[in-house]
Amino acid sequence: MLAETICSAASAAGLGIAAITAYRKRFLTATRIAAYSLVPVGLVLAGVVQWVSGIAFKPSVWIGFGVLGLAWLLFMTTRAIERRSGTTRAGRKAARAAERNEAVAPGASAPALGAGSQTGRPTAAPTAAKPGKRQEAAAPADDFSDIEAILKKHGI
Structure with missing residues (x-):
């Protein structure tokens, strides 16, 4: 009323x-x-x-809302625990797939095939040059060269 x-x-x-x-x-x-x-x-x-x-x-309605809130809280808690531990459904599937791949050929690597010629004759496999200290040191310098260029451009 x-x-x-x-x-x-x-x-x-x-x-x-x-x-x-x-x-x-x-x-x-x-x-x-x-x-x-x-x-x-x-x-x-x-x-x-x-x-x-x-x-x-009605008190029964409020009890029902309380039960719904409790169910939501439990659901969200389990989701947060799954995210922290990394035990999601996709993560478990990926782990199982990785185990199956290792079981087929443990320790197997990709095949190393030499480059062939179009004439069908086998060619000698190219020899890999041993990386020296100079090449290893040059790689990080190349990574920072563009950053240095940007800083110089802005006068820093």
Whole structure:
């Protein structure tokens, strides 16, 4: 009964504001305010207000919301633990696949084939040059050369 009275008062106040707005020649805004102010009365007449107030004051409904909240909390806790330990479903599948691949040929490496010629004659395998200290030291310097260029460009 109280909820219906509050909704009716809100609608009456909204219609009063709409009338004042229409008096000021702002008809589009007044129509919009009138539409919003008729919504509470429509909810009362449809019985929605009585249904919501009946649900809001039942202890069994609040217990149900508590159980739903507990279920959500448990679900999110297990998800967080899975993420921290890395035991997701995809991670377990990848681990199983890696185990199967190792079981087929443990310690096997990619085949090393020499480059062949188009004539069909076998060619000698190219000899790999042993990397010297100079080549190893040059690799990190190449990585930083572009950074140095950017810094020099900006005068740093």
